Amino acid sequence: KNCSPRHLHQKAAIEVPRRLTCILSSHRTCCFFSTMNDHYHVPDAASVPFNITQTQDEEPSPKEKKQKRGFKIRHLSPEHARTNDEIHTTIDFCPVVIAVIDTPQFQRLRGLNQLGTSEHTYMNSNHRRFEHSIGVAHLAERMVKHLDQRQPNLHITEKDKLCVKLAGLCHDLGHGPFSHVYDGTFPNRLNAYLSRNPELMECYDGIPKKPSKWSHEDGSCMMIDALLKELGLEIDTSKLDEPLKQIADGVSNTSFRVYDAYDIENEDNDEDTRKKPNTDLILTSRDWIFIKEMILGKPVEQTMPRGLWRDHESGYVGRPNRHQEFFYDIVANRHSGLDVDKIDYFARDARRVFRGSGEIFFPLIEEAVVAWGKCSRPEKCFYCNEADPTDHLMICYPEKCAEMCVGFFHHRFKLHSSVYTHKTTQASTFMIADVMTFADPYFRLSPYGASDNERGLPLSRAMRDPDVYVRMRDSVIDLIEFSQDARLEKAQEVIRRLRCRDLYKCAAVRKLDMKNDTDVAIWKQNENQVEQDILAIRGEHDGGRVTLNPEDIIVEKRNIHSGAKEDNPLSRMRFLPKCKLLLLTKHIDALPLAAAMPEKNFVAHTPIANQENSIRIFCRTSKAKCDLLSHAFSKWEEECEEQYSGNIQTFCEGIVDDAPVKFNADGEEELLTQEEGTQNGNFVSPHPNSNQNVDSQNENRSPAKARRKLKHGENWE
Numbered sequence: 001k002n003c004s005p006r007h008l009h010q011k012a013a014i015e016v017p018r019r020l021t022c023i024l025s026s027h028r029t030c031c032f033f034s035t036m037n038d039h040y041h042v043p044d045a046a047s048v049p050f051n052i053t054q055t056q057d058e059e060p061s062p063k064e065k066k067q068k069r070g071f072k073i074r075h076l077s078p079e080h081a082r083t084n085d086e087i088h089t090t091i092d093f094c095p096v097v098i099a100v101i102d103t104p105q106f107q108r109l110r111g112l113n114q115l116g117t118s119e120h121t122y123m124n125s126n127h128r129r130f131e132h133s134i135g136v137a138h139l140a141e142r143m144v145k146h147l148d149q150r151q152p153n154l155h156i157t158e159k160d161k162l163c164v165k166l167a168g169l170c171h172d173l174g175h176g177p178f179s180h181v182y183d184g185t186f187p188n189r190l191n192a193y194l195s196r197n198p199e200l201m202e203c204y205d206g207i208p209k210k211p212s213k214w215s216h217e218d219g220s221c222m223m224i225d226a227l228l229k230e231l232g233l234e235i236d237t238s239k240l241d242e243p244l245k246q247i248a249d250g251v252s253n254t255s256f257r258v259y260d261a262y263d264i265e266n267e268d269n270d271e272d273t274r275k276k277p278n279t280d281l282i283l284t285s286r287d288w289i290f291i292k293e294m295i296l297g298k299p300v301e302q303t304m305p306r307g308l309w310r311d312h313e314s315g316y317v318g319r320p321n322r323h324q325e326f327f328y329d330i331v332a333n334r335h336s337g338l339d340v341d342k343i344d345y346f347a348r349d350a351r352r353v354f355r356g357s358g359e360i361f362f363p364l365i366e367e368a369v370v371a372w373g374k375c376s377r378p379e380k381c382f383y384c385n386e387a388d389p390t391d392h393l394m395i396c397y398p399e400k401c402a403e404m405c406v407g408f409f410h411h412r413f414k415l416h417s418s419v420y421t422h423k424t425t426q427a428s429t430f431m432i433a434d435v436m437t438f439a440d441p442y443f444r445l446s447p448y449g450a451s452d453n454e455r456g457l458p459l460s461r462a463m464r465d466p467d468v469y470v471r472m473r474d475s476v477i478d479l480i481e482f483s484q485d486a487r488l489e490k491a492q493e494v495i496r497r498l499r500c501r502d503l504y505k506c507a508a509v510r511k512l513d514m515k516n517d518t519d520v521a522i523w524k525q526n527e528n529q530v531e532q533d534i535l536a537i538r539g540e541h542d543g544g545r546v547t548l549n550p551e552d553i554i555v556e557k558r559n560i561h562s563g564a565k566e567d568n569p570l571s572r573m574r575f576l577p578k579c580k581l582l583l584l585t586k587h588i589d590a591l592p593l594a595a596a597m598p599e600k601n602f603v604a605h606t607p608i609a610n611q612e613n614s615i616r617i618f619c620r621t622s623k624a625k626c627d628l629l630s631h632a633f634s635k636w637e638e639e640c641e642e643q644y645s646g647n648i649q650t651f652c653e654g655i656v657d658d659a660p661v662k663f664n665a666d667g668e669e670e671l672l673t674q675e676e677g678t679q680n681g682n683f684v685s686p687h688p689n690s691n692q693n694v695d696s697q698n699e700n701r702s703p704a705k706a707r708r709k710l711k712h713g714e715n716w717e
Contacts (some may be wrong), residue, residue, distance in 0.1 A: 071232060071246055076255040085131065087347050087360060091138045095259050096162065096283070097169060099251055101134075104470050105173060105227040109133055111473030115349060116178040117428035118419055120503070122353045125419070129172050129179070132345055139340035140168030140330050143365045147326075151370055151584055158258045159280070160327065163287050163318075167294035167331045168340060173227070174219020176462075177474050178432050183216050185433040190460055192528070193437045196550065203441035207457065208464045217332075219463055221292045221300065226466035228288070240286040240317070257282040290318020294327065297334040298382045315383040322393060323588045326370045329395040335376050336395075336573040337563045338364065338408065346411055353419050361408055363401060369584055371396045373574035373594040396574045396594040398581060399601075406605045409562040409569045416560040417612070427504040427618060430554050431494055432477070434620075436460075438491035439480045445471055504554065504618045505626045508633040512613040514566070521644040523613055527555040530615065530636075537632045537639075546624045553629060554618035561611035568610055571596055 076095040085091050093101070100106055109130040118125040144164045148156040176182025187210075194200055211218070228234060232250020236242065243253040258281040292300050299316050319327060333339035347360045373396055375381050378389035397405065419425070436459050444456030447467035459476065462468045480488055481495045497503070512519035525533075531553050563569035574594035583592045599606060617633050619626040 072249040073232065073246065073252040074250070074255075075252050076259075078259050080259075083134070085135060085138075087135055087344070087351065088138050091134060094162070094165075096256055097137065097165065099231065099256075100166065100169060100227065103227050103230050105223045105230065105466075106130075106133075106170075108470055108473060109172065109175075111475055112175055112177065112179060113474055114179065114345065115352075115419070116181050116425070117432055118353070118422070118425045120428040120501070121422050121424040122419070124355065125349065125352045127348060127352050129175060132348055133169055133172050135344040135348065136171060136331065136341050137165045137169035139344055139360075139365065141165040143330055143340055143368060144327075146366060147368065147370060153585055153588060154323075154326075154370060157280075158260075159283065159287065160319075160324075162258050162283070163290050164294065164327060164330055167291045170220060170224055170227075170291065171295045171331055171341060172216070172220065173223035174216040174221070174463075176216070176219070176469075176472050177436075177459075177476050178429070180216075181429050181432050182436075182459075182472075183214070183219075185429055186436050187460065189430075189433045190437045190440055200441045204458065204461075207461060210461050210463070214463060217296050219469065220295050222463065222466055223469070224288065224292060226470065235285045235288050237285065237289075240289070241284050243282050243284055244288070245285075254282055286318055290316075290327075293318045294331050297328065297332040325393045326395055333395065334381070335373075335392070337569065338395075338405065338573065340365070342412070346408075346415060349415060349419060350411075353415075361404065363404055364397070364408065367397055367401050368395050369397065369576065369581070370394070371574070371576055371580075371584065371591050371594045376572040376574070376596070391593070393588070393591070394574060394594075396576055399575045399577050399597060402570065402575060402597050402602050403605050405570055405573060406602060410607070413560060413562045413607075413612075421558055421560055423506040423509075423616065424503065426556065426616070427506065428498065430504055430618060430620075431498050435477060435480060435491045435494045435498075438494065439488050442485060442487040443480055443483070443491075445476070445479075447471070504620050505623070506616055507619045507626045507629040508617040510615045510633075510637060512615065514609075514611075514613055518641055518644040519613075522615065522640050523557070527557055530555045533639075534617070534629070534632050534636050537635050546622075546628055548625060548628060548632065552619055552621050552625050554620065556616045556618065558614045558616055559611060562607070564610065566609075566611050568599060568606060570599075570602070573597075 076099055078095055080095070081093040081098055083091050083093070107130075110128055112129045113119065114127050114129050114132050115125045141161060141164065144156060144161050147154060148161070225235065228244065229247070230250070232246060232248040233244040233253055233256070234247045236245040239245075244256060246253050257278075289300055293316050316325070316328070319325070329335060329339065331339055331341060343361055343364060370393060372391045373394045375384045375389040375392055378384040381389070384390050440458045440460050444458060445462055445468050446456045447465065448471070450456075457465055457468050459472070462472050477495060480491055483492075510522075512523050514520055514523065531550065534553060534555075535548055535550065559565075564572055573596065575597045576592060576594045580592040580594075583590070617629060619629050
């Protein structure tokens with residue numbers, strides 16, 4: 001009102017350059033600022049054409065008022081941030097990463113132990129999934145930048161790098177309390193408990209059922225959607241190549257983009273004079289589906305039905321071009337299992353547990369290359385066919401890295417053996433699973449601001465609602481402990497034992513030799529069958545006052561391996577000889593074909609066996625029952641040996657301990673035939689299948705076991 005026309009014009013020329021009109025429809029006036037003349041004009045409202053007429057009877061609804069007013073959005077600051085890390089020293093954050101980290105969905109990871117219950121065994125192993133996720137994002141960015149520098153022919157964009165980094169950042173968002181306890185031990189224990197107590201199923205009436213096949217990777221995709229919703233954004237599958245859909249107040253959808261140095265230089269400039277972002281740098285709905293696919297290791301079924309996977313060039317939606325398939329090997333490698341996720345947590349876990357160790361396998365990042373390779377797991381590949389495996393553009397390594405890869409997989413075996421499946425760790429894991437099992441029928445968790453009766457869900461079905469799942473931390477045990485509900489007394493008793501470190505005891509262990517027929521037969525039994533067989537053995541202790549019941553026994557079938565079960569994990573990797581490394585800069589279609597390396601090239605570095613199988617028996621109750629359980633397990637072992645070795649003995653009737661042997665051309669022992677035995681003055685009764693090769697080495701002369709190991713053909717049973 002107090003401004004002269006000249007001053008008003010100057011102010012308008014600064015704030016709204018190149019804008020000629022501004023229509024304020026709510027006041028039915030039009031203010032016109034001319035950039036050519038030194039005056040302004042406010043016409044009469046009657047002279048302004050206005051086609052919308054509104055009467056007092058047509059009061060807009062609150063929703064219409066909201067849509068008319070628009071959303072309150074904020075733009076991300078282009079400033080980068082930096083933090084320190086015990087493994088990677090320093091880690092840089094871009095604005096998009098900062099926005100993701102500062103959400104409740106990601107901050108929840110501060111309340112999840114990386115190693116679950118391992119702190120009951122190693123007191124320093126109390127690091128969280130929060131720092132691990134940030135470390136994986138750092139390594140993922142580092143690897144993709146290395147690939148871009150070494151092979152510019154891959155045409156990796158800045159947006160690709162940001163998507164790979166976000167996939168590493170969000171890959172563990174779906175983990176539940178105590179990490180793998182929630183999606184592994186707990187559901188198995190709960191199913192067994194409810195089958196023995198079917199009356200408890202009434203507690204779940206009216207509650208959505210748990211998905212039949214659910215993993216923490218599925219939970220991560222769910223939490224990504226919740227995270228974007230927290231920021232006022234949503235993935236729009238109908239407009240994949242456009243920015244995220246703005247659904248509420250929050251971050252501007254155009255702010256989720258790649259930031260460069262120019263953004264920092266022009267941070268203090270006015271919004272209208274600031275450089276407009278390149279639309280090619282803005283993250284679209286397709287990019288976030290790409291992030292989900294990198295976490296899952298397969299296409300998202302909501303965006304592409306299973307039957308249509310082979311109709312697309314690569315089978316993916318995020319990056320459908322086959323030339324971009326290698327991106328999916330960086331965070332979760334479905335081919336070899338060697339990815340930045342394992343590189344980070346191997347180093348981080350070893351640093352906390354063993355103190356002083358825990359070095360990053362940096363050559364596995366710096367030596368990585370992209371080349372074509374035959375699918376190593378066609379039976380598991382979503383795109384391939386077991387009978388017709390195809391070539392994939394995948395992460396490969398020079399042949400000189402083979403020994404280091406052997407060491408990497410051996411390090412995996414060591415961690416699983418001495419840390420992840422340690423008997424004390426497993427005992428505390430079973431206790432946490434029992435706490436959640438006993439509390440699940442009665443305990444309810446609700447979203448913030450809601451009562452338990454409104455949207456409360458049991459622990460086992462919290463993944464049905466992301467607003468409930470965001471409250472699922474390790475501290476849920478504290479909520480159960482301090483609850484006043486009398487029905488939780490059984491769960492609270494287990495918590496009290498855990499606080500006093502009165503852990504379940506490991507009563508017996510049997511390590512299995514998978515080349516022994518008796519041990520193979522034992523391993524094929526499921527845990528429930530082993531439990532029933534042990535309970536069937538009538539035993540008593542302390543004058544009959546101590547007996548066993550199902551609630552006393554926990555049977556664990558323990559299998560630890562190097563990453564490929566009984567196979568050598570290097571058989572799933574693809575290597576390039578030195579002469580082919582020069583071809584890596586050619587066109588993508590002309591990149592060399594990598595192949596599996598023959599085992600003879602690194603036989604001295606290969607272990608005798610790649611996996612270890614064992615059966616462990618834990619006792620929940622007193623020491624007296626633990627002793628009785630140990631005795632019953634020994635009796636069960638003897639019965640198994642008599643039962644299964646007796647079957648083997650019937651095939652070996654004519655074989656005696658002193659049967660003469662000979663050595664074949666390969667240096668292996670063979671039984672002499674009847675004619676050869678007769679010539680040498682010894683007699684061997686004819687084998688029922690005389691054309692079969694029989695190994696005469698007697699590994700165990702116990703009468704309860706087979707005398708000989710038989711190397712039989714396909715039709716021998």
